[in-house]
Amino acid sequence: MDHVKINNTSICCDKNENDEKQLKIINESIEKESRKQYYIKTVEELNETERQELPNHCKFMEAAIDEGHKALKEGEVPVACVIVHKGEIIARGSNKTNIKKNGTRHAELEAFDQIFLNKELNDRFKDSLLEECDLYVTVEPCLMCAVALQLCKIKRVFFGCHNDKFGGNGSVYELNFSPISNGRPYNCISGLLKERAILLLQLFYNQENKKAPVPNKRKRLDPEELKKEMLKISETSSSNQLILNISENLGDVKEKV
Structure with a gap:
């Protein structure tokens, strides 16, 4: 028998059985051990x-x-x-x-x-x-x-x-x-x-991309709804002013929708 060590876990295996099935068994054993320690x-x-x-x-x-x-x-x-x-x-x-x-x-x-x-x-x-x-x-x-x-x-x-x-x-x-x-x-x-993380992505995907081709139909978030969400989150945020500054610019986005 030989020992394979990956992720600090030692697994016993037959040195002569280096086929795909044996490798799968080894990997599953290692992952099982990892799940006992990590989450x-x-x-x-x-x-x-x-x-x-x-x-x-x-x-x-x-x-x-x-x-x-x-x-x-x-x-x-x-x-x-x-x-x-x-x-x-x-x-x-x-x-x-x-x-x-x-x-x-x-x-x-x-x-x-x-x-x-x-x-x-x-x-x-x-x-x-x-x-x-x-x-x-x-x-x-x-x-x-x-x-x-x-x-x-x-x-x-x-x-x-x-x-x-x-x-x-x-x-x-x-x-x-x-x-x-x-x-x-x-x-x-x-x-x-x-x-807060989701809001960042919404701000990006809701803005106008001037380099993008004009699509037949583009679904975008309603700027007023997005603005309300931003104001709600800003109540518990230490980045209030930054969020409020961005929300004030959403009027330009609304005109383009």
């Missing part, structure tokens, strides 16, 4: 001790949402994140796929680059830094980023709203559990400031 939870599923930390988590998600508003002004899909090490934000990132004309420049990878290019941080922590870090991102990481998070050995991921088409942390696949060579599974908490 995907909603905010509502947090226990009492975990709930006591929610104010701090919300503070960091607020910072990610602020980065999302900056991306919105740049014409990018407003997905953004911050990376936190022991209570301190050490990197910020937002979607740059349009600006850099590169479909891989998602918020998470932009934030990682800030860390990898920071000589002081790398000299100080070597390869262990991200193992002690939490990621706060407005939208569930896509499949690509979910795998990258494993390879970087991130500690935890907090996200706002789900990514129904490409989500790698529960919506499409649960890649934080999956057996990835040289990777490490991580915990996920979803639904943190979910309404």
